[in-house]
Amino acid sequence: MGATATVISGTGDPRDDALDDPANDSSTLLDAYSRVVTNAVEQVSPSVVRLDIRHGGRRRGGSGSGVILSPDGLILTNSHVVQGAKRADVTMLDGRGFSARVLGDDPDTDLALVRIDENATLPAARLGNSKKLKPGEIAIAIGNPLGFDASVTAGVISALGRSLRSKNGRLIEDVIQTDAALNPGNSGGPLVSTQGDVIGINTAIISGAQGICFAVAANTASFVLGQLVAHGRVRRAYLGIGAGTVPLPRRIALRLGLMQKMGAVVSAVEAGSPADHAGLLTGDILLAVEGVPITGADDLVRVLDAEKIDRTIPFDVLRRSDRRRFWAALRERS
Missing domain, CATH: 2.40.10.120 (Thrombin, subunit H)
Incomplete structure (x- = not known):
């Protein structure tokens, strides 16, 4: 008749049990x-x-x-x-x-x-x-x-x-x-x-x-x-949108040759604003303003500075899967 072995887990040290x-x-x-x-x-x-x-x-x-x-x-x-x-x-x-x-x-x-x-x-x-x-x-x-x-x-x-x-x-x-x-x-x-x-x-x-x-x-x-x-005070150009930061769809970014990974998505367009007159729509993703890449809402805040007041500025936008350019006549934020 064979011997029965009992296997005891752990080292017998209660501190090791506490670790488990x-x-x-x-x-x-x-x-x-x-x-x-x-x-x-x-x-x-x-x-x-x-x-x-x-x-x-x-x-x-x-x-x-x-x-x-x-x-x-x-x-x-x-x-x-x-x-x-x-x-x-x-x-x-x-x-x-x-x-x-x-x-x-x-x-x-x-x-x-x-x-x-x-x-x-x-x-x-x-x-x-x-x-x-x-x-x-x-x-x-x-x-x-x-x-x-x-x-x-x-x-x-x-x-x-x-x-x-x-x-x-x-x-x-x-x-x-x-x-x-x-x-x-x-x-x-x-x-x-x-x-x-x-x-x-x-x-x-x-x-x-x-x-x-x-x-x-x-x-x-x-x-x-x-x-x-x-x-x-902060003088800034007025566009008239709400914006958030979003990643760009990788497949579309590769097809269009975009180097940036993020953009600023338009979450709201104020009626009668420069953005409204330019044709921007909710869901558009801003890629660049006057050639300057936009990788998020914070970039947009900084780029719409006093230098752009009373000027018509190009905005590069990703709409669905196409890159488009819109021109907005900016004015000073009141």
Whole structure:
């Protein structure tokens, strides 16, 4: 009669058994996620401020958040937080308070620029490259609604290159959508990557935005920041479309010899606009403007600059499977 062998799995060390426990793996992953979010928040939150808006020298306006982007006190926030005012009170995370003036306002992107009056060296966050973002990446929304503590929510990037209509009817281009909820008072604060880069400026003016967050992408914010510093406003040519970022169909791109992989799809055409008169339609994909390749909504925001006001400009478009050229007579955005 043969002997019966009993096979014992594992080494007998209970620590090895714990490594095989799925619950333990989940705990390890959650701990890693928590550390990533915590590190990003610790890096950026000192640069996040509360803004109390002043009208006529008195604090009668609203409030919101902002993010310091230069050590000498340049703060980016929302246009709807500023509400056309010229002055604001700034409260830092550490409780310090400063007075500030509004340098410029751009309702078309819901962005505004504020500068602190006092001579101080302040913690500054850095703007990232929003063109490198991908859906599914972690996004962290930070605000300073109370002036003394940061409010944080985290989620993932749901969509990129969105074009959404604000409450005042303007189409805001190059918008990031994330499921990180936007808390009251966090509007104007940064949307942050796991590396601690500011990838967007949160906005809460989109109707039905409860439970999710929309943010103006960092590349558009960088362009607007430069314009506001230089001119106090953003002069831009008006085309009259809403646009999003989409990949080009590979088969069609190869057949047409297109080198670019992305384009800006027309999501809406305003009646009576230059785009409408030119014959652009919803679903068209913009490939180039006056020979300059368009690889997304952020490119479109930058290329429609003041130099193109009162000019008739060629737009290369992919319509279905054909490349076409349309000419639009652009005017200044009012």
